[in-house]
Amino acid sequence: MRVLFLARLFAGLKSGLAKGQWEPGGVPAIYRLIEGLAADRDVDLLSVFCVKEPDSRFPKRLRRNIPVIGDTVILPYASPFGGRARRVTAARNEAMHAARMLALAARFKPDVIYANYTNILPAALLARAGYRVVLRLMGVQSHHRDIAAGKAPFFRWQMRSPFAHVVCTEDGSDPAALIPNLVRAETPWTVRLNGCDAKPLPADQVRAFRNETGLGERPVVLFLGRLEPYKGAVEFIEAAIAMLRSIPDGADVVVVGDGPLRDEMEARVNASGVMARIRFAGAQPHARVNLFLNAADVYVSTNMYGNLSNANLEALAAGACLVFPTSDPLLPLDTVTDRLLPPGTAARYARNELPASLADALCQLVRSPEEIVARRGQTGALAQQIIRPWSDVVANDIALLKSVVARRPDFEIWAETNRASKR
Numbered sequence: 280m281r282v283l284f285l286a287r288l289f290a291g292l293k294s295g296l297a298k299g300q301w302e303p304g305g306v307p308a309i310y311r312l313i314e315g316l317a318a319d320r321d322v323d324l325l326s327v328f329c330v331k332e333p334d335s336r337f338p339k340r341l342r343r344n345i346p347v348i349g350d351t352v353i354l355p356y357a358s359p360f361g362g363r364a365r366r367v368t369a370a371r372n373e374a375m376h377a378a379r380m381l382a383l384a385a386r387f388k389p390d391v392i393y394a395n396y397t398n399i400l401p402a403a404l405l406a407r408a409g410y411r412v413v414l415r416l417m418g419v420q421s422h423h424r425d426i427a428a429g430k431a432p433f434f435r436w437q438m439r440s441p442f443a444h445v446v447c448t449e450d451g452s453d454p455a456a457l458i459p460n461l462v463r464a465e466t467p468w469t470v471r472l473n474g475c476d477a478k479p480l481p482a483d484q485v486r487a488f489r490n491e492t493g494l495g496e497r498p499v500v501l502f503l504g505r506l507e508p509y510k511g512a513v514e515f516i517e518a519a520i521a522m523l524r525s526i527p528d529g530a531d532v533v534v535v536g537d538g539p540l541r542d543e544m545e546a547r548v549n550a551s552g553v554m555a556r557i558r559f560a561g562a563q564p565h566a567r568v569n570l571f572l573n574a575a576d577v578y579v580s581t582n583m584y585g586n587l588s589n590a591n592l593e594a595l596a597a598g599a600c601l602v603f604p605t606s607d608p609l610l611p612l613d614t615v616t617d618r619l620l621p622p623g624t625a626a627r628y629a630r631n632e633l634p635a636s637l638a639d640a641l642c643q644l645v646r647s648p649e650e651i652v653a654r655r656g657q658t659g660a661l662a663q664q665i666i667r668p669w670s671d672v673v674a675n676d677i678a679l680l681k682s683v684v685a686r687r688p689d690f691e692i693w694a695e696t697n698r699a700s701k702r
Contacts, residue, residue: 280321280322280323280390280391280680280681280684281322281323281325281387281388281389281390281391282316282322282323282324282325282389282390282391282392282393282680283325283327283383283384283387283389283391283392283393284312284313284316284324284325284326284327284392284393284394285327285329285380285392285393285394285395285398285401285402286309286313286326286327286328286329286394286395286397286398287328287329287331287395287397287398288328288329288330288331288334288337288353289305289306289309290305291303291304291305291306291310292304292305292306292309292310292328293334293336293337296328296345296351296353297336297337299343299345300345300346301345301346301347301348304564304565307473307474307589307669308415308417308448308473308589308672309395311474311669311672311673312393312673312676312677313326313348314347314348314673315673315674315676315677316677316680317347317348317349319677321681322677324348324349324350325349325350325351325352325383325387325389326345326348326349326350326351326352327351327352327353327354327380327383328351328352328353328354329354329356329376329397329398330353330354330355330356331356331372331397332356333356333358333362334355334356337353337355337356338355339355340352340353340354340355340379341353341355352383354375354376354379354380356372357371357372357375359371373400374400376398376400376401377398377400377401377404380398380401380405381401381404381405381408384405384410389410390411390684391410391411391412391413391443391680391683391684392405392410392411392412392413393412393413393415393680394412394413394414394415395414395415395416395417396414396415396416396417399414399434399437399438400437402414402437402440402442403436403437403438403440404440406440406441406442406443407440407441411443411683411684412440412442412443413442413443413444413445413446413679413680413683414442414444414445414446415445415446415447416445416446416447416448416454417447417448417450418447418448418449418450418451418452418454418584418585419447419452419453419454419457419458419461420452420584422434423454423457423461424457424610426438426461427457427460427461435461438461438462439461439462439463440463441463441466442462442463442466443467443683444466444467444468444469444679444683445458445462445466445467445468445469446468446469446471446676446679447468447469447470448470448471448472448473449470449471449472449587449615450473450584450585450586450587450588451582451584451585451586451587451588451591451612451613451615451616452584452585452612452613453585453610453611453612453613453614453615454470455470455615456611456614458470469679471672472587472592472665472666472667473589473592473669473672474666474667474668474669474670474671474672474673475589475592475593475595475596475666475667475668475669476668476669477569477572477592477593477596477597478596478597479573479596479597479598479659480569480570480573480597484570484573485570485573485574488570488573488574489574492574494531494533494574495531497528497529497530497531498529498530498531498576498577498644498645498648498651499530499531499532499533499574499575499576499577500519500522500530500531500532500533500575500576500577500579500641500645501532501533501535501571501572501574501575501577501578501579501594501599502515502516502519502532502533502534502535502536502579502581503535503536503568503571503572503578503590503594504535504536504580504582504588504590505536505537505538506534506536506537506538506539506540506541506544507538507539507540508540508583509582509583509584510538510581510582510583511581511582511583511633512534512536512538512540512544512581513540513543513544513547514581514633514634514637515534515579515581515634515637516534516544516547516548516557517547517633517634517638518579518633518634518635518637518638518641519532519557519638519641520547520548520551520553520557521634521635521638522638522641522642522645523551523553523556523557524551524552524553525638525642526642526645526646527553527556528556529642529645529646530556530576530577530641530645531556531557531558532556532557532558533557533558533560533571533575534557534558534559534560535560535561535562535563535568535571536561536562537561537562541559544559545559568593569593569597572593572594572597572599573597573598575594575597575599576599576600576651576655577599577600577602577641577644577645577651578591578594578597578599578600578601578602579602579637579641580594580601580602580603580604581604581633581637582604583630584612585612585613585616586603586604586613586616587615587616587619591603592666595620595658595661595662595666596662596666598655598656598658598659598662599655599658600626600644600650600651600654600655600658601620601624601625601626601654601658602625602626602627602628602637602640602641602644603616603620603625603626603627603628604627604628604629604630604633605627605628605629605630607630619661619665620661621657621661623653623654623657624654624657624658624661625654625658626640626643626644626650626654627640628640
């Protein structure tokens, strides 16, 4: 089976591929599937990565045999106008990438093409040219809601191409409510959680880590993620400051991650008078992130796009006491999160009343250590029920691609049942 894999060159893949090596970080749904396909003896894989923003490490088109994943093409981002006319430049690059992908497909002659949404244009053109294309969405965002509402006709035309299958991550954005309005009626689709391999660590290892990092006996409140507006990073830090002003020695607050809002967040902490209880750990290797998750008593998510992300699943698997926003049934958003996480598992705060509602929720937990312990117990038990290892998720994705190629009747029945069950 010849598989053409079309992906964005995500930030977590850049440093390794710039050196001609495979050193993935982040985007596990993408890199683990590529690794699984490369390891499958029945698969001949060609991976194509598109650079979607200026990056001097990738000045020209490259084709290399990368250890672990094999034959790989990197398509650069050209900036002929020197940083000016950004929209024109972006459109020009999209067109160039699409043309090169169509040419690669014509030469490679894949049995199936797997494309993530950032390459929707070439995916749509290839599907309309008769190739079997599986489109992958990493959840849905406001852009997709606009498409479903008819506000972006060109993207709607692309999304309604004759894809062989559409796979979407259930990240809390409630994609099952939207996908029927995005794709053709006859297009089979699947919505599912990502995998997660995180597990609770031994108590002595967690204790040693807390001692190493200077985290004492106080409850540890953790924020993990990119420090960006849609992650609610500033709202979190304001809530943490308010909580510590009410309970000065009630908790240690740790922020793991980096991003454009870090300077602003640190400035707010420095001006707050509670800076001794808040620390910024910056970006961390994945193994160390797992240590922070296991050391946390309370894990807070302020993600505005959905709260079943990879980081949140790992916090669930680590057995932290979760603090999540309430759902928005009208949009809808996080209604699946409500179904998967019973009330006793995650404490809730009002998403439209940040940061005050989160500060109140944190104060209640910090003042009730027995509630933290009870919620952690429920979290650990729930994780065993709903989380699957990445190996199972990747195996299912590969089986889906092989089914698309074989066009097996049982696959068609399964796809129809899956689609109907999500309506």
